[in-house]
Structure formats: C-alpha cells, structure tokens
Amino acid sequence: MTLKRVFWIVGVLGLAPFGWALYVRFFTHPDASNLGSVVPWGLHVAQYIYFVGLSAGSFLISSLVYVFGMKRFEPVGRLAVFTAIVTLLMALLTIGLDIGHLERFWHVFAYVNPVSPMAWMIWMYAIYLVILAVEFWFLMRRDMAVAARSRGWRGTVARILTIGSRDASDASLARDMRYVKVAATIGVPLAIMFHGGVGALFGVLASRPLWHTPLFPVIFIVSALASGGALLVAASAIFQEGWRVHRAMIVDLGRLVLGFLLLDILMQISEILIGVYGADPSYLASLNLVVGGSYAWVFWIVQLGLGVALPLLCLATPLRHDSRAVVVGCSSIVIAFIGVRLNIVLPGLSPEEIRGLTLAVTDPRVSSAYVPSAWEWTLSLGIVAVGLVIFGLGEIFLPLSRHLPDAAEQA
Amino acid sequence: MDLIQLTSRREFLKYAAVGAVAASVVAHEAVQAATLPERKHHWGMVIDTRRCVGCEACVVACKIENKTPPGVYYTIVTKEPLPGSPTGRPVFMTKPCFHCEEPPCVPVCPVNATYKRKTDGIVVVDYDRCIGCRYCVAACPYGARYADFGDDYELSPLAGETVSPEYKQYRPRVPGTSPIGNTRKCSFCLHLQDDQGEYDRDAGRWPACAKTCPGHAIHFGDLDDPESEASILLRERNAIRLKEERGTEPSVYYLF
Numbered sequence: 001m002t003l004k005r006v007f008w009i010v011g012v013l014g015l016a017p018f019g020w021a022l023y024v025r026f027f028t029h030p031d032a033s034n035l036g037s038v039v040p041w042g043l044h045v046a047q048y049i050y051f052v053g054l055s056a057g058s059f060l061i062s063s064l065v066y067v068f069g070m071k072r073f074e075p076v077g078r079l080a081v082f083t084a085i086v087t088l089l090m091a092l093l094t095i096g097l098d099i100g101h102l103e104r105f106w107h108v109f110a111y112v113n114p115v116s117p118m119a120w121m122i123w124m125y126a127i128y129l130v131i132l133a134v135e136f137w138f139l140m141r142r143d144m145a146v147a148a149r150s151r152g153w154r155g156t157v158a159r160i161l162t163i164g165s166r167d168a169s170d171a172s173l174a175r176d177m178r179y180v181k182v183a184a185t186i187g188v189p190l191a192i193m194f195h196g197g198v199g200a201l202f203g204v205l206a207s208r209p210l211w212h213t214p215l216f217p218v219i220f221i222v223s224a225l226a227s228g229g230a231l232l233v234a235a236s237a238i239f240q241e242g243w244r245v246h247r248a249m250i251v252d253l254g255r256l257v258l259g260f261l262l263l264d265i266l267m268q269i270s271e272i273l274i275g276v277y278g279a280d281p282s283y284l285a286s287l288n289l290v291v292g293g294s295y296a297w298v299f300w301i302v303q304l305g306l307g308v309a310l311p312l313l314c315l316a317t318p319l320r321h322d323s324r325a326v327v328v329g330c331s332s333i334v335i336a337f338i339g340v341r342l343n344i345v346l347p348g349l350s351p352e353e354i355r356g357l358t359l360a361v362t363d364p365r366v367s368s369a370y371v372p373s374a375w376e377w378t379l380s381l382g383i384v385a386v387g388l389v390i391f392g393l394g395e396i397f398l399p400l401s402r403h404l405p406d407a408a409e410q411a
Numbered sequence: 412m413d414l415i416q417l418t419s420r421r422e423f424l425k426y427a428a429v430g431a432v433a434a435s436v437v438a439h440e441a442v443q444a445a446t447l448p449e450r451k452h453h454w455g456m457v458i459d460t461r462r463c464v465g466c467e468a469c470v471v472a473c474k475i476e477n478k479t480p481p482g483v484y485y486t487i488v489t490k491e492p493l494p495g496s497p498t499g500r501p502v503f504m505t506k507p508c509f510h511c512e513e514p515p516c517v518p519v520c521p522v523n524a525t526y527k528r529k530t531d532g533i534v535v536v537d538y539d540r541c542i543g544c545r546y547c548v549a550a551c552p553y554g555a556r557y558a559d560f561g562d563d564y565e566l567s568p569l570a571g572e573t574v575s576p577e578y579k580q581y582r583p584r585v586p587g588t589s590p591i592g593n594t595r596k597c598s599f600c601l602h603l604q605d606d607q608g609e610y611d612r613d614a615g616r617w618p619a620c621a622k623t624c625p626g627h628a629i630h631f632g633d634l635d636d637p638e639s640e641a642s643i644l645l646r647e648r649n650a651i652r653l654k655e656e657r658g659t660e661p662s663v664y665y666l667f
Binding site: 033035036037038040041099100101102104105107108111112113115116117118119122201204205206207208349352353354355356357359360361363364365366 | 470481482483484487488489490491504506515518519520521522523524540541542543544545546548549550551552553554556557558559560562589591592593653657
C-alpha cells in the first residue's frame with residue numbers, strides 16, 4: 001500500500017502548481033514559456049509525445065488480451081485500457097495549453113488540411129479516444145452494473161456510469177466481450193496510425209534533418225510499445241501489488257518490454273549510423289547537442305543509464321525472473337523516456353536553419369538555447385499530478401483490477 | 412439488355428454512388444479552374460550582397476512598418492564570413508521570407524491557415540484561422556517564420572497601443588487576441604498594394620525594406636515581368652538561392 005500512498009501524495013500536492021500555472025496562462029501572461037522562433041517546441045511538446053506514446057503503447061499491450069486472446073496478461077488488461085485513456089487525456093491537456101489559441105481547437109475539424117500530418121494525427125486520436133471510451137465502457141459495464149446495486153457513493157457513481165444498464169448476467173458479459181473485441185480490433189490499426197502519425201509529423205520536416213528519416217514513424221511505434229509496456233508493469237506494481245500477486249505476468253511483461261527495448265535500440269543505432277555517415281551538417285549539429293551539448297547528461301545518464309543500462313540489468317540478466325527487479329527496470333524505462341522525448345524535440349530544433357540567424361539579432365526568442373521557464377516546469381508537473389489524481393480516482397471508483405462477485409447470484 | 416436485367420437495386424445504387432462521387436469531383440475541379448483568379452504576378456527579390464553595408468536599416472524599417480513585437484523579425488541581416496574566408500570579413504545578407512514557389516510551411520498547417528496566394532504568390536497567414544501550433548515555424552528551412560508570444564516593448568511609450576497595418580487588417584495589439592499566439596511572417600508588405608494588387612514604387616507603396624535600403628541592395632519586383640529591375644538583374648548577374656536542394660524554389664535571389 002505504500003506505493004499507492006506515495007502516488008496519492010504526489011498527485012494531490014501537484015494540483016496546487018497546476019492551478020497556479022493555469023492562472024498564469026489565462027490571466028496574467030498569455031505565454032510565459034521560454035520558447036522562441038528557433039526552438040518553437042519545447043518541454044510541453046516533449047511531454048505530449050511522451051504521454052501519447054504511453055497511451056498508444058499501453059493500448060497495444062491491452063490488445064494482446066482483447067484482440068489476440070493472450071490470457072496471461074488479463075490481470076492488467078483493464079488497467080491498461082484505463083492507462084491509455086488517462087495518458088491520452090494528459091497529452092491533450094499538455095498540448096492544448098501549449099498552442100497559442102486553444103479556443104480554436106475546433107478549427108482542426110472544421111478547416112482540416114488533408115495533407116498535414118498534424119491533421120492526420122488529430123483525426124486519428126479523436127477517433128481513437130472514442131474507440132477507447134467505448135471499449136472501456138463495455139469492459140467495465142458488468143462490474144458497474146453489479147456495483148450499481150450497492151448503496152453509498154460508489155453505487156451512485158456506478159449507477160451514473162452504467163447509463164441505465166443493470167444486466168449482470170454471464171450472457172451479458174459474453175456479449176460485452178464481443179463488443180470489446182470489435183472495438184479493440186478497430187483500435188489496433190488506429191493506435192499504430194496515430195502514433196506513427198506523431199512520428200510522421202516530425203519525420204516529414206526536411207528542414208530538421210535529425211527528424212527527417214523514414215524510420216522515424218516506426219521508431220515512435222516501437223518506443224511506444226516499450227514505454228507503454230513498462231508503464232503497465234509500474235501501474236500493476238502500484239495498484240495491484242503486481243510483483244507479489246501477479247508474479248508470472250510481471251515477468252512475462254518484462255520479457256515483452258525487453259524485446260521492444262532491444263528493437264528500439266537497434267533502430268536508434270541504425271538511424272544514428274546512417275545520419276553520421278550522411279554527414280548533413282545540421283544532423284551532426286543536432287547529434288553533437290545530444291551527446292555533448294548542455295543537455296548531454298540527459299543522453300548519458302537518463303537515456304543510456306536509466307533507459308538502457310539499468311533496464312538491461314533488470315530484464316536481461318537472471319534478475320529477470322525476480323518480479324521486483326522487473327518492476328525496477330520498467331519504472332526506470334518509464335522515467336528515462338522523458339529524456340528520450342526531450343532529446344527528440346530539442347536537438348532537432350536547436351541548430352539554426354541559416355548560419356548566423358541567432359547572431360543577427362540579440363533576442364531571447366531568437367536563440368538556439370532553450371531552458372524551460374519556471375512556468376513550463378510547473379505546468380508540466382501539474383499535468384502529471386492531474387493525471388495521477390484521475391488515475392487514482394479511477395482506481396477507487398472503478399473495479400479495474402478485479403471482477404466484482406455477483407451479489408444477486410449469491411443471494 | 413442482359414446487363415439491365417442483372418443489375419439489382421443494390422448494385423444500381425452502388426454504381427450511382429460511385430458515379431455521383433466522380434461527377435462531383437470533376438465538377439469541383441471545373442468550378443475551381445473557372446473561378447480561381449489567375450496568377451498575375453510573381454513577386455520576388457534580388458538582393459545584392461555587394462551593395463549591402465550591414466546597416467540593418469531594413470530590419471528597423473520592417474519593424475516600424477509592420478509594428479512587430481520583440482522576438483518577431485520579418486527580416487534580419489546575417490553577418491557570417493564565408494566558410495574558409497582568409498580575412499574573416501562578414502558577408503551581409505538580409506533575409507526576408509523567401510515566398511517559396513513550393514513552400515514547405517504550407518502543406519503542414521493542420522487548418523489551412525497559411526497559404527500561398529494564387530494571384531501573386533505571396534505566402535500569408537490567416538490570423539483568425541491559425542491555432543498557434545507552430546508546426547510551420549519548425550517546417551520552414553529558412554527561419555523565416557516567427558511565433559508571437561505576446562511580448563511587447565515595455566519601455567516604448569506606444570507599448571500596448573500599436574496598430575499593425577498587416578494585411579490591411581489594422582489590428583490593435585490586445586492580449587489574448589490575434590496576432591498574439593499566432594505565427595507571423597514577412598508578407599512583402601502586401602498592405603501597401605492597391606485594390607488591384609499592384610505596388611507603386613514612386614508613390615512609396617513598396618516593401619519597407621527595399622524602400623529604405625540606403626545602398627540599393629534590395630531589388631523588389633515581378634519575376635514574371637521580363638522588364639522588371641529584378642528580372643534584368645537575374646539575367647545579367649549570377650544569382651544563387653539558399654538551400655536549392657530542398658526543392659523549395661525560393662522567390663528571393665542573392666547576388667555575390
């Protein structure tokens with residue numbers, strides 16, 4: 001229970017900075033970020049692709065259960081779908097507060113540009129969110145119908161969420177699972193397309209050689225699977241005491257995550273190899289920033305240390321049979337992927353497009369250097385806190401980790 | 412005869428639907444072709460680096476003309492020496508938006524807020540459409556696009572009261588309203604065009620940077636008009652464009 005308590009404390013304490021960041025955003029300075037026109041995307045865009053990756057990844061892992069019928073991951077199935085929903089909402093919250101005119105978000109549906117990868121991505125995740133909601137409702141419906149019979153506020157919440165459905169029979173459960181399979185099956189290509197679309201969004205920009213590789217959309221999908229799978233291990237540890245209760249599943253998930261991590265490393269290496277020999281000056285400048293710039297510690301300590309070395313130690317050595325080590329390795333991956341995402345966004349943008357651009361004028365908004373402002377950090381932490389609180393509330397109100405006994409049948 | 416008998420209602424509807432879609436596409440294309448205005452001009456610039464003294468009067472003139480806030484520069488002057496230059500002497504280059512014939516910033520916009528004008532090829536931003544995602548800023552290979560983060564020249568007596576004539580929209584600078592939160596860029600001062608879309612150099616309706624340049628380094632004109640000053644310079648001198656390999660076809664040339 002201690003992990004869960006830490007989770008709640010962090011979440012609730014984080015709501016205050018979130019409130020302050022919102023106040024600043026809407027009532028004082030319209031944009032208190034340290035972004036500029038050389039680095040127009042920063043911490044929040046990195047955080048956005050981080051959360052979107054976690055969402056696509058955990059959804060795809062859940063599809064192993066609901067599409068491909070791999071029963072051994074069943075204990076984490078509903079948790080995975082819920083994780084996919086919460087992380088996607090966190091991603092949308094992050095990017096919504098990052099763009100200049102949030103009140104015009106409907107423009108992306110009304111004035112869609114069919115050749116913009118950003119438009120593809122937005123349409124894909126809009127549909128994906130609906131599919132997720134439908135799938136999750138059918139996954140939870142029977143247990144909510146059971147819970148709706150109980151008194152108290154949990155029963156009240158359940159009665160609202162079931163939208164009038166009270167059938168808790170086994171036949172209705174079987175019917176629900178058929179709908180779940182349909183929704184999950186539609187969701188799989190959607191999740192691949194929308195997260196591949198996020199990668200394409202970066203990859204199509206010939207102006208940014210670090211991103212402009214055909215492997216980019218594919219890497220996004222693989223890294224989503226690695227980080228999403230790792231997050232599920234961490235979530236299971238926090239909410240289900242998975243390292244004790246679902247030991248075999250955690251070990252299996254660890255092997256899965258190891259596979260995706262190795263594939264991700266392979267792709268990263270091939271990309272760097274091709275890039276270095278291609279010797280595009282801007283690519284080399286970006287790569288130099290990654291391995292030797294002022295954020296080099298993110299690459300060496302966070303990405304390689306927390307993201308590769310420690311996970312390999314926990315997942316690829318005999319330690320991999322110990323579910324506690326798997327939890328440590330996977331939690332390390334979840335944290336390290338923030339660094340992975342930052343190292344995609346910032347070094348790709350930082351090299352000036354025209355030599356001398358940043359020296360031509362002396363202006364903090366026209367600079368290759370970017371350090372997130374206090375406001376950006378606060379908002380980022382606040383959004384994480386909001387996500388934790390939503391997740392914790394879901395865990396309280398929804399029977400994510402177990403099926404409720406049918407009280408009517410027992411009586 | 413056989414065909415008609417074999418066709419069920421379902422098939423008929425199917426063919427009818429396909430036919431209707433095809434017809435509407437053809438009709439749409441035809442209407443577009445008939446109603447779209449023709450290309451009248453190809454505005455561009457030929458910038459003579461040998462004439463540029465690096466005074467940056469163009470940068471200042473542009474800021475005053477367009478009332479751009481801090482952090483937004485529709486033109487800048489780079490002062491880098493050529494690679495391997497023995498003297499290290501800087502080459503001054505003023506760099507507005509290149510108004511590319513194949514602008515990479517346009518197709519990426521998720522809401523069609525930025526586009527290339529059909530009549531004269533100027534790449535513009537619809538401030539009321541733009542959602543401020545800054546994708547186009549990342550997509551421009553020339554650093555010609557700037558995000559307006561809402562800063563202001565706080566020491567200026569006019570802070571908060573400036574009205575930009577851009578696009579003939581005369582927007583006052585009010586927090587929370589466009590162009591704050593939008594992407595901004597050089598528009599070749601198109602607010603100085605008359606109703607027919609023509610500039611007039613003698614009347615002073617000419618892009619501010621070109622009008623102000625004391626060394627006459629910036630030659631603005633219609634690249635489609637063989638008798639324009641810009642076209643003549645392009646014929647007579649050796650011009651280059653930046654990052655030709657990107658296939659962007661910039662409308663701004665440099666003479667060395």
